[in-house]
Amino acid sequence: MKKLALLFLLSISFYSCKDEKKDNPTPDNICITSDVTYTNTVKPIITKNCVACHGAATPMNLNDVSTLQGIAQNGKLYKVITHADGVSPMPKNQAKLSDCDIEKIKVWIDAGAQNN
Numbered sequence: 001m002k003k004l005a006l007l008f009l010l011s012i013s014f015y016s017c018k019d020e021k022k023d024n025p026t027p028d029n030i031c032i033t034s035d036v037t038y039t040n041t042v043k044p045i046i047t048k049n050c051v052a053c054h055g056a057a058t059p060m061n062l063n064d065v066s067t068l069q070g071i072a073q074n075g076k077l078y079k080v081i082t083h084a085d086g087v088s089p090m091p092k093n094q095a096k097l098s099d100c101d102i103e104k105i106k107v108w109i110d111a112g113a114q115n116n
């Protein structure tokens with residue numbers, strides 16, 4: 001019986017936690033794109049998701065900022081990460097980047113794909 005009461009209390013506390021989250025969205029629900037830079041924002045996304053295949057010893061070294069700027073400016077970067085028609089979807093054979101990461105890369109491209 002004690003166990004049952006404990007279970008009941010636990011489920012109430014879980015429930016109230018859930019409710020709280022709805023009313024006060026936590027920061028991980030928000031995509032912050034106001035302070036996007038190459039160094040702090042874009043580079044870590046590319047390092048995590050792309051350089052395993054596009055590293056220094058490959059034809060398209062995305063560790064190299066000028067190579068990345070090249071595909072940003074010719075439109076390929078945005079096309080591949082949004083899985084647009086006519087290009088190979090990237091990261092190849094893996095899940096699409098999160099909406100937030102895609103949005104951050106878009107902000108960087110739209111601001112001129114600077115090495116900042």
Ligand code: HEC
Nearest residue numbers: 049050052053054071076077080081086087088090091092
């Ligand atoms: C698992 C390996 C792998 C990963 C991870 C990967 N790529 Fe690729 N990428 C390739 C291969 C292989 C090609 C050559 C085309 C093909 O085989 O689809 C390619 C081609 C490309 C192209 C040229 C596409 C075209 O149609 O002209 C771009 C741009 C590109 N990748 C960008 C990226 C970006 C940006 C990421 C990270 C978000 C990424 N890739 C992650 C393997 C990968």
